Amino acid sequence: MVIHVDKAVDKKTFNAFKGALRDLSDVRFSKRHRCEWGTWGLVAASQAASELMLETFPDVRHVYLASGSCLPLRPVKELIRYLEARPKTDFIESATTSDVLWTVGGLDKERFTLRFPFAWKKHRFLFDKYVELQRRLNITRKMPNGLVPHMGSQWWCLTRQTLSAILQDPERSTYDRYFKRVWIPDESYFQTLVRLYSLNIESRSLTLSKFDFQGKPHIFYDDHLQLLRRSDCFVARKIWPHAERLYTTFLDDPAGAIKGQEPNPGKIDRIFSKAVERRTKGRPGLYMQSRFPNEDWENGVTSAAYSIFEGFSDLFENFEPWLANATGARVHGHLFAEDRVQFEGGQSTFAGALSDCAEIRDYNGRMFLRSLIWNTRGERQCFMFGPRDRQYISWDVSKDPNAQISVIAGAWAVPLFRSNANFAEIRSEAARLQKIESEHLEVLRSIYTKARVRIWTLADFLEAPMEGLQSVIDEITGKNMRRLSEAPKMVDLQGFAQFLQNLKNQGMHPYLVGDFPPDDNYGAPKQRPNKPYLVR
Secondary structure, three states: OEEOOOOOOOHHHHHHHHHHOOOOOOOEEOOOOOOOOOOOHHHHHHHHHHHHHHHHOOOOOEEEOOOOOOEEOOOHHHHHHHHHOOOOOEEOOOEEOOOOOOOOOOOOOHHHHOOOOOOOOOOHHHHHHHHHHHHHOOOOOOOHHHOOOEEOOOOOEEEHHHHHHHHOOOOHHHHHHHHOOOOOHHHOHHHHHHHHHOOOEEOOOOEEEOEOOOOOEOOEOHHHHHHHHHHOOOEEEOEOOOOHHHHHHHHHOHHHOOOOOOOOHHHHHHHHHHHHHHHHOOOOOOOOOOOOOOOOOOOOOOOOOEEEEEOHHHHEEOHHHHHHHHHOOEEEEEOOOOOEOOOHHHOOEEHHHEEOEHHHHHHOHHHHHHHHHHHOOOOOEEEEEOOOOOOOOHHHHHOOOOEEEEEEEOOOHHHHHHOOOOHHHHHHHHHHHHHHHHHHHHHHOOOOOOOEEEEEEHHHHHHOHHHHHHHHHHHHHOOOOOOOOOOOEEOOOOOHHHHHHHHHHOOOOOHHHOOOOOOOOOOOOOOOOOOOOOOO
16 A cells, blocks of 8 residues: 655645654655645655555555555455456546546636646636636647547556556656646546556446536435445445444445445436435425525416416405315415405415515515415415405416416406496506506516416407306316306496496506406396297
8 A cells, every 4th residue: 555645734744644654664655745626746746655565565466456445345356356357457447538428617627728737726817817818818738749639537447567558658757747737637637548558458446436416426324324335335435534333334334244245326416316316406395494585486477276266256245265165176265465365264374384464464565475385285275366456466376386366357357347436546546456467468478478378358258157167166176077057146236337448437447357348147147048949
């Protein structure tokens, strides 16, 4: 074993460490280099340690590169037997830049064509500015001697023949000079040069190392014990320094170690893929610290389907209980009314300790709806909405594929018709409500709308109210349900046509109501005319 200790470690600590291993005859310490992430020092340290290894231990056939945070998962004797069965095989990830999909940070080919004299972590400003300058001046470098750049994991296991050929290459000074200005050369130096000399490359690492979506390595803790066993790999990194259970199991307990299987980290790739997906996307409709309050970072606006009814409770008496009976869904009143939240049955609190207090709801009303749907997953939620309610959820529900929105435009005029207010007040309120609903309908008709939206004018809906109700119910319950046999009771609209005419006469045109005919027969059964017939 040859150990390299970072030059940043103070001399006293290094000497103490070296002295503690003095009694081991097969341990050596190589020349120390300062190792910063993404810089040449990591390659120089590997070169110095490899040269000392090949020079000091002539019987070594394979050289295995590992880090101080690596942990052997299988007995070293098994690794020796495995490599003895493959004496001419080099294990190193080595893929061209066009085939590498794991690069993170925006630099893949440019890491070879630009110069990087500044450390990315310590001198980020200088790093970025120098990259920008080179791009602006169109400065590029060519690979020496026609090398084809390759990339891969820095944890390799190479044969003596291949490693010595790389280190003793007559052009090594040329290659070293070039790679000293490559970004993250420890992932490309050996990976590129191995292609010149290796007789048999298996482009994979015998070390299990996983990275998250930001390119940072996963850290393994005690609760990853079974996961590491399933990988069948010889070595894993990074291990938490205080994961005592892992160290005890794999180092001190031979029975707990992995034995006799071909290394196959692919067994656990599915688990890591799910973890990355959960970290980056989360669960639909659940807002997490990693995405809140960033707009459109959510994985779905809400977590389940729900329905919004606009104008129905104005046109039909006791519409909410009728809808609940017809669909079996949970039907609320106006959840976004100005005075209070109208939960089903007049409850003061609802699932997830949601309060009916309007002030609490309006503190973050958009999240109020998301919380309501999340807290009631598995149960269809329906609620009433209209121009008298708070309008801040208009865009949210319109962009939500889970939303089913049914609108009877102009139905807000019915409560005004039935009110006992002065006509001047009615005219002013009608103009206000029509303006609000008009803006809401523009949102629902936007190109960004993903909700399922049905819009009728009041006049169109009254032409065939049962057909409109049936289409909405079918979408909630499924089209295999039986036809509606009972309709909700419609309010008395006798005189409504004249009411609309009075609004027009006062200069307020209720155009959202639709083309309302000048008769007063809505709400009353229509008389079918007798069919003519012949008598012979």
